[in-house]
Amino acid sequence: xxxxxxxxxxxxxxxxxxxxxxxxxxxxxxxxxxxxxxxxxxxxxxxxxxxxxxxxxxxxxxxxxxxxxxxxxxxxxxxxxxxxxxxxxxxxxxxxxxxxxxxxxxxxxxxxxxxxxxxxxxxxxxxxxxxxxxxxxxxxxxxxxxxxxxxxxxxxxxxxxxxxxxxxxxxxxxxxxxxxxxxxxxxxxxxxxxxxxxxxxxxxxxxxxxxxxxxxxxxxxxxxxxxxxxxxxxxxxxxxxxxxxxxxxxxxxxxxxxxxxxxxxxxxxxxxxxxxxxxxxxxxxxxxxxxxxxxxxxxxxxxxxxxxxxxxxxxxxxxxxxxxxxxxxxxxxxxxxxxxxxxxxxxxxxxxxxxxxxxxxxxxxxxxxxxxxxxxxxxxxxxxxxxxxxxxxxxxxxxxxxxxxxxxxxxxxxxxxxxxxxxxxxxxxxxxxxxxxxxxxxxxxxxxxxxxxxxxxxxxxxxxxxxxxxxxxxxxxxxxxxxxxxxxxxxxxxxxxxxxxxxxxxxxxxxxxxxxxxxxxxxxxxxxxxxxxxxxxxxxxxxxxxxxxxxxxxxxxxxxxxxxxxxxxxx
Amino acid sequence: xxxxxxxxxxxxxxxxxxxxxxxxxxxxxxxxxxxxxxxxxxxxxxxxxxxxxxxxxxxxxxxxxxxxxxxxxxxxxxxxxxxxxxxxxxxxxxxxxxxxxxxxxxxxxxxxxxxxxxxxxxxxxxxxxxxxxxxxxxxxxxxxxxxxxxxxxxxxxxxxxxxxxxxxxxxxxxxxxxxxxxxxxxxxxxxxxxxxxxxxxxxxxxxxxxxxxxxxxxxxxxxxxxxxxxxxxxxxxxxxxxxxxxxxxxxx
Numbered sequence: 001x002x003x004x005x006x007x008x009x010x011x012x013x014x015x016x017x018x019x020x021x022x023x024x025x026x027x028x029x030x031x032x033x034x035x036x037x038x039x040x041x042x043x044x045x046x047x048x049x050x051x052x053x054x055x056x057x058x059x060x061x062x063x064x065x066x067x068x069x070x071x072x073x074x075x076x077x078x079x080x081x082x083x084x085x086x087x088x089x090x091x092x093x094x095x096x097x098x099x100x101x102x103x104x105x106x107x108x109x110x111x112x113x114x115x116x117x118x119x120x121x122x123x124x125x126x127x128x129x130x131x132x133x134x135x136x137x138x139x140x141x142x143x144x145x146x147x148x149x150x151x152x153x154x155x156x157x158x159x160x161x162x163x164x165x166x167x168x169x170x171x172x173x174x175x176x177x178x179x180x181x182x183x184x185x186x187x188x189x190x191x192x193x194x195x196x197x198x199x200x201x202x203x204x205x206x207x208x209x210x211x212x213x214x215x216x217x218x219x220x221x222x223x224x225x226x227x228x229x230x231x232x233x234x235x236x237x238x239x240x241x242x243x244x245x246x247x248x249x250x251x252x253x254x255x256x257x258x259x260x261x262x263x264x265x266x267x268x269x270x271x272x273x274x275x276x277x278x279x280x281x282x283x284x285x286x287x288x289x290x291x292x293x294x295x296x297x298x299x300x301x302x303x304x305x306x307x308x309x310x311x312x313x314x315x316x317x318x319x320x321x322x323x324x325x326x327x328x329x330x331x332x333x334x335x336x337x338x339x340x341x342x343x344x345x346x347x348x349x350x351x352x353x354x355x356x357x358x359x360x361x362x363x364x365x366x367x368x369x370x371x372x373x374x375x376x377x378x379x380x381x382x383x384x385x386x387x388x389x390x391x392x393x394x395x396x397x398x399x400x401x402x403x404x405x406x407x408x409x410x411x412x413x414x415x416x417x418x419x420x421x422x423x424x425x426x427x428x429x430x431x432x433x434x435x436x437x438x439x440x441x442x443x444x445x446x447x448x449x450x451x452x453x454x455x456x457x458x459x460x461x462x463x464x465x466x467x468x469x470x471x472x473x474x475x476x477x478x479x480x481x482x483x484x485x486x487x488x489x490x491x492x493x494x495x496x497x498x499x500x501x502x503x504x505x506x507x508x509x510x511x512x513x514x515x516x517x518x519x520x521x522x523x524x525x526x527x528x529x530x531x532x533x534x535x536x537x538x539x540x541x542x543x544x545x546x547x548x549x550x551x552x553x554x555x556x557x558x559x560x561x562x563x564x565x566x567x568x569x570x571x
Numbered sequence: 572x573x574x575x576x577x578x579x580x581x582x583x584x585x586x587x588x589x590x591x592x593x594x595x596x597x598x599x600x601x602x603x604x605x606x607x608x609x610x611x612x613x614x615x616x617x618x619x620x621x622x623x624x625x626x627x628x629x630x631x632x633x634x635x636x637x638x639x640x641x642x643x644x645x646x647x648x649x650x651x652x653x654x655x656x657x658x659x660x661x662x663x664x665x666x667x668x669x670x671x672x673x674x675x676x677x678x679x680x681x682x683x684x685x686x687x688x689x690x691x692x693x694x695x696x697x698x699x700x701x702x703x704x705x706x707x708x709x710x711x712x713x714x715x716x717x718x719x720x721x722x723x724x725x726x727x728x729x730x731x732x733x734x735x736x737x738x739x740x741x742x743x744x745x746x747x748x749x750x751x752x753x754x755x756x757x758x759x760x761x762x763x764x765x766x767x768x769x770x771x772x773x774x775x776x777x778x779x780x781x782x783x784x785x786x787x788x789x790x791x792x793x794x795x796x797x798x799x800x801x802x803x804x805x806x807x808x809x810x811x812x813x814x815x816x817x818x819x820x821x822x823x
Contacts, residue, residue, distance in 0.1 A: 327671025338659035408655035415619040415649035416672035
């Protein structure tokens with residue numbers, strides 16, 4: 001009886017009722033996997049197992065060594081854990097800032113939940129739980145093998161996983177509460193979209209800073225046995241940012257207390273009491289500030305209409321292009337630079353490149369002696385491989401998602417007389433030209449640092465150009481073959497299954513190129529360095545021609561497949 | 572201007588559109604009515620070239636949209652039911668981009684953009700990002716985008732959703748004027764009064780088929796309904812709730 005009076009409800013909906021649809025959506029998604037899901041699951045499982053084994057193996061080796069250091073071994077292990085947990089806490093805090101904005105203010109279910117008679121405290125707790133899960137799962141994946149290594153090396157016993165869980169739950173909750181409170185404050189000052197822009201910028205800049213900080217500490221010294229003389233100095237540098245009042249310190253203290261059989265419950269008590277107090281503070285702030293903030297989050301981002309002069313100049317400078325291609329290129333560039341969630345990734349890219357160049361310059365190659373040609377060749381090829389990997393990662397982030405980002409506007413593109421080739425053409429060049437400039441810059445700078453001979457420099461440039469053109473095409477083609485039209489955040493698209501397949505394809509191509517070039521190039525280099533008369537470079541010419549052909553095929557086929565798939569896509 | 576021949580769309584075993592035949596000549600405003608899930612939007616999206624028919628053909632201005640999609644689409648303006656636009660473009664930039672998709676640009680288009688934005692009272696928002704627009708403003712922007720390249724045929728899905736009364740009236744007048752000048756409009760709507768007042772001919776779609784088609788008088792004749800309103804005709808053809816069923820709803 002639709003219009004009959006409703007029975008009074010016994011109690012208002014709680015956390016389980018609010019989060020129920022999310023859980024059911026996840027379950028239905030897993031149940032309704034399309035064909036090929038089995039292979040996908042096996043691949044992900046293998047990759048996950050490989051990753052965990054690698055992290056566990058590394059942590060286990062380092063801990064075994066450290067445990068053997070007399071007297072201070074356990075202390076150093078504790079310090080290392082504290083530093084690792086501090087770094088994770090920083091990542092968690094940043095991740096929570098961005099996630100809380102989505103879950104508390106931008107999620108699609110909020111209109112319904114806010115309009116329903118849902119008690120504010122249940123809304124707060126359920127959204128807090130959602131934020132916790134979304135922002136922490138990646139860190140959990142990292143922490144598990146590390147703590148397993150600690151438990152194994154220090155004989156944590158069968159109860160160690162439960163102790164770890166009891167310690168980690170408040171450790172993960174604290175940044176979630178702090179992140180959601182900070183977001184709450186921010187949204188009360190700025191409209192939600194502007195706040196999102198600001199947050200993604202701050203989060204990425206801070207993440208970049210963190211990576212840089214960890215890199216300039218030169219952790220590779222740990223891997224060199226002769227470097228262990230400076231281990232104490234190194235550990236003291238590492239522990240410098242830590243503080244006894246930081247939750248990461250309490251968490252490492254609680255875990256090490258268990259592992260070293262020290263009966264001191266203070267750290268775990270501090271963790272739980274602080275987490276509890278923070279949740280109460282967060283809840284009371286939520287009660288006062290959530291509704292005004294939510295109301296404000298519905299406002300748009302008025303940017304005042306001022307459009308940068310460079311964008312107008314760009315329009316004029318592209319005047320030579322046919323109108324459809326010109327407007328498409330302009331649209332892609334405008335949308336990219338106006339969306340902070342997209343362009344702010346450039347900060348991370350810059351950090352990645354600085355770290356890469358720093359790594360190259362830190363190689364102990366030139367110590368006054370003449371470097372054997374084998375080493376030069378190996379290092380230059382290694383540089384080619386690493387540089388290629390960096391380029392693939394950049395293509396995954398910037399070119400792979402470009403078609404997926406058209407998802408909601410596909411109705412317009414499909415109903416207009418747009419030649420799909422023009423669309424692909426625009427997306428290919430808008431992505432590939434900056435990638436090419438970047439690739440050549442990385443190649444030339446790193447080869448200069450490595451003091452590579454002109455011949456190697458030339459080969460490196462030719463290979464880089466061919467590889468970059470191909471990798472741009474593979475990224476675009478795979479992006480069409482594995483589109484993510486429902487994803488609103490561009491940063492999530494490369495982490496999809498298609499993104500993974502793209503990275504594997506790009507790395508395989510890189511490996512093939514290096515294998516094809518390796519022997520003829522090193523032969524030429526040896527002849528050149530030893531002053532021997534160079535053998536006719538037939539093998540070299542064949543290798544170069546093969547690389548050209550392989551890259552041409554790797555450029556044309558993905559674009560053709562992408563075009564065919566694009567024509568068959570329905571919006 | 573629009574010709575559908577045995578147009579069919581199947582999703583697996585479910586048939587959304589089952590062999591629709593329809594011809595809409597030049598200078599006619601044609602209404603597509605039907606309950607939710609009847610196949611109206613699927614039909615319109617096939618006409619717009621967004622969905623590919625399982626079988627059958629669509630001709631726009633005599634051109635088969637599957638054989639010559641670019642030529643056929645150049646005659647078409649499509650207004651979808653959900654106004655998704657690029658959030659990070661301004662209103663003027665969006666219209667310029669759409670004109671570019673139809674291969675048009677330059678001073679004439681700039682003037683056309685200004686005219687359309689002024690007509691829909693969006694001129695003050697011309698240089699604002701569309702993420703700041705309300706639902707109705709986005710809808711008006713999309714209507715402008717369907718007109719910017721001067722199409723011969725307009726396909727419009729639920730045109731009045733989100734529009735204020737003044738804009739709704741403007742759109743009605745605009746579509747009527749477009750038809751008077753020789754254009755063709757295919758419109759789907761749930762607002763029966765609008766269909767009755769605006770459309771030259773109406774088709775009632777039910778279960779993916781055309782249940783009845785023609786002018787209001789022809790529809791009454793087909794269903795032997797006498798002088799009844801479109802609402803009563805619609806309910807008769809698509810099956811509405813009886814009085815008894817309605818009274819059951821109020822019983823406690």
